Amino acid sequence: MNFKLKHPYKFGKGYEKPVAYFSMEFAIDQPLKIYSGGLGFLAGSHMRSAYDLKQNMVGIGILWKYGYYDQVRKHNNELDVLWQERHYNFLQELDFDIEITVDNHPVKVKVYYLAPEVFGTAPLFLLSTDHPQNDHLAHTITHKLYDNNIATRIAQYILLGVGGAKLLEKLGHEVELYHFNEAHALPAAFRLLEKLGSVEKVREKLVFTTHTPVKAGNEINDPNFLHKLGFFNGFSIGEIDGLIGLDEGMFNHTLAALRLSKIANAVSKKHQEVSSAMWGGYTNICDIIPITNAQNKTYWTDKELEKAYEKRSVKKFTSRKRTLKSELFQLVADQTGKIFDPNILTIVWARRFAGYKRADLIARDVARFEALLNNKNYPVQMIWAGKPYPLDHSAVSTFNWLVHFTRKYHNATILTGYELSLSAMMKKGSDVWLNNPRIPLEASGTSGMTAAMNGSLNFSTNDGWILEFGEHGKNAFVIPEADTTAPEGEQDQWDADHMMHILEEEIVPMYYKNHEQWVEMNFQSMADVNKYFRASRMADEYYRKLYNHH
Structure with missing residues (x-):
């Protein structure tokens, strides 16, 4: 040896x-x-x-x-x-x-x-x-x-x-x-x-x-x-x-x-x-x-977006974001035959397909979801991705349902191959990072952290790490908490209704009508995520609080 x-x-x-x-x-x-x-x-x-x-x-x-x-x-x-x-x-x-x-x-x-x-x-x-x-x-x-x-x-x-x-x-x-x-x-x-x-x-x-x-x-x-x-x-x-x-x-x-x-x-x-x-x-x-x-911030963050944030340059941020969206959309076109537009507000839901994470929640009210997609003046694009456990039949069928459901929309689709590189691309190429687990089932969740590092605003139920980070309207959009003692169907309905309301009344109008405020929110989100959600802080805490604990 x-x-x-x-x-x-x-x-x-x-x-x-x-x-x-x-x-x-x-x-x-x-x-x-x-x-x-x-x-x-x-x-x-x-x-x-x-x-x-x-x-x-x-x-x-x-x-x-x-x-x-x-x-x-x-x-x-x-x-x-x-x-x-x-x-x-x-x-x-x-x-x-x-x-x-x-x-x-x-x-x-x-x-x-x-x-x-x-x-x-x-x-x-x-x-x-x-x-x-x-x-x-x-x-x-x-x-x-x-x-x-x-x-x-x-x-x-x-x-x-x-x-x-x-x-x-x-x-x-x-x-x-x-x-x-x-x-x-x-x-x-x-x-x-x-x-x-x-x-x-x-x-x-x-x-x-x-x-x-x-x-x-x-x-x-x-x-x-x-x-x-x-x-x-x-x-x-x-x-x-x-x-x-x-x-x-x-x-x-x-x-x-x-x-x-x-x-x-x-x-x-x-x-x-x-x-x-x-x-x-x-x-x-x-x-x-x-x-x-x-x-780990170094691994996940786009250097150009980081520079725009450091200079607080709305112009640089907006133009870099458009480029990153175009790169993601080339992959979307390659996988799905759909060409997306980098000027349009893009929402991404991408993570492990587990039941409690509710991949299809945004489409619960189909008519309302269609109205969101088809709004002539303020259109929205939606992309899903994620790997179900192969034998979790309910998660696989949700994935397959989304495949068929999105087929008829030119501006909604689902991707395969959600691994590190696609994950990074989707965080860099999204405007909104959607996360809607049924509370309190998400121990932490981390995908939203790396989304925030790349100028994508978290839109989430109030669970896991979001409780320590999210301030609605300041650095993220947070869905008001449902009553966790109510039946699951009622909780889902509550979350879906509030999600659509926030999208229609706050997110979509701000993106199109007040883009400067949108970018300011991103800068705030980048500042807040850098303060506490970098792995260097975590690795340091493991030594201080766990390894050197007496």
């Missing part, structure tokens, strides 16, 4: 403590397709900012052979899913293997290294079971991110956790802290337990970020099943129950992470309140503090 881990910099003050950051997905750059959505976008920005700030961090993830999936179309333009093998010449394959045990079988693991200079990130190690000595079943562990087969998924957690811990041992890279981004890497805690001998000692070495604001979103499994696969790294169910405690006989992943960590964080202030209420009834859990998500 010749590999020597070297950070390419002297560590910044306060960032000397060695930390390993475990995540199922990292959205580092467009060519490296190992992410699905927000969790990955967050991890990618974190790794970039760790590099910018010269932090003593390494990332540990998985090299997904087929990525999450490539989003393509069927012959009738509906969604299709393509699993395409990926090969990368910018990853370095290390000259040693590690071995993990899954279901009492040894599994060989290859290690790939993403050097910091490739994309400007903290060092990143990616694990793969694509090894000649493994059988087909072992190979499938690293085929697909979030595999729908539960046994495969548990094997992925064992790989990330135990494999990641063994890798650090093999490298001789002593870290003081393991940071779990979500509970997937939990088996690393059981590896530590084996080495250190007590839960107290494990707690000294673990910190945890929770992302899910609903009980149902937190994974719960049968401990017998987990034990058989090797999730507990050799500890018996009785030992696990004695050390951590089961939840009514089941193993609750998030709960276990909260009991094994010295401190945890939620991803926005509101999410911290929701999480503390959600887990408050349980004993022996660590404190949950808020560290609001953020995004």
Whole structure:
């Protein structure tokens, strides 16, 4: 083994403590397709900012052979899913293997290294079971991110956790802290337990970020099943129950992470309140503090727009925005055969297609939506994009419904391939960034932050990070909060009505009649997002509040 881990910099003050950051997905750059959505976008920005700030961090993830999936179309333009093998010449394959045990079988693991200079990130190690000595079943562990087969998924957690811990041992890279981004890497805690001998000692070495604001979103499994696969790294169910405690006989992943960590964080202030209420009834859990998500400004921001903002030049801003819209619209024309106009107000809804995010809410009242599109004097263009989870049939059918619904409008359409590069294009090429999750289900959300960095105004329900940012009419447009105790249909109706009202009465008229005020609002939004929602602030807070916490 010749590999020597070297950070390419002297560590910044306060960032000397060695930390390993475990995540199922990292959205580092467009060519490296190992992410699905927000969790990955967050991890990618974190790794970039760790590099910018010269932090003593390494990332540990998985090299997904087929990525999450490539989003393509069927012959009738509906969604299709393509699993395409990926090969990368910018990853370095290390000259040693590690071995993990899954279901009492040894599994060989290859290690790939993403050097910091490739994309400007903290060092990143990616694990793969694509090894000649493994059988087909072992190979499938690293085929697909979030595999729908539960046994495969548990094997992925064992790989990330135990494999990641063994890798650090093999490298001789002593870290003081393991940071779990979500509970997937939990088996690393059981590896530590084996080495250190007590839960107290494990707690000294673990910190945890929770992302899910609903009980149902937190994974719960049968401990017998987990034990058989090797999730507990050799500890018996009785030992696990004695050390951590089961939840009514089941193993609750998030709960276990909260009991094994010295401190945890939620991803926005509101999410911290929701999480503390959600887990408050349980004993022996660590404190949950808020560290609001953020995004790496250098990576996401258009330099010319930034210059226009610094000079506060309305003219420069407007002309650059028109250019960026034209670039996005070339792609729209290529994908959909529709030519859009850069002078027209353009609204974008683009994110993961999950039910609670309500992709089709703006079109709930079809007549009203048509009136918005067809307004002769103040027309509007609308673009959707986003990847549903392939087996979330309701999300896929919403996507397909929008395909057919938008066909008859010359100024509304839906794109495929919502990954890092399209995401950046849509943020730069939109005037309004629409975000309408059903409150309070969005833990944080981050796409609106990068939209704001690129002169696109947030138009959102009051949830997640928007609660800390949005001031209606000043730097964003915020839909008044619905009564969350009302039936879902009534909440949707409330939000849809208020959304259309704000569009008709405020957004559209301001864009066309008072463009200077529109740009001023963008400048305010850019100033406010830069103040607090840059990943450098977040990466710094992780060290100050989580890693250096005593």
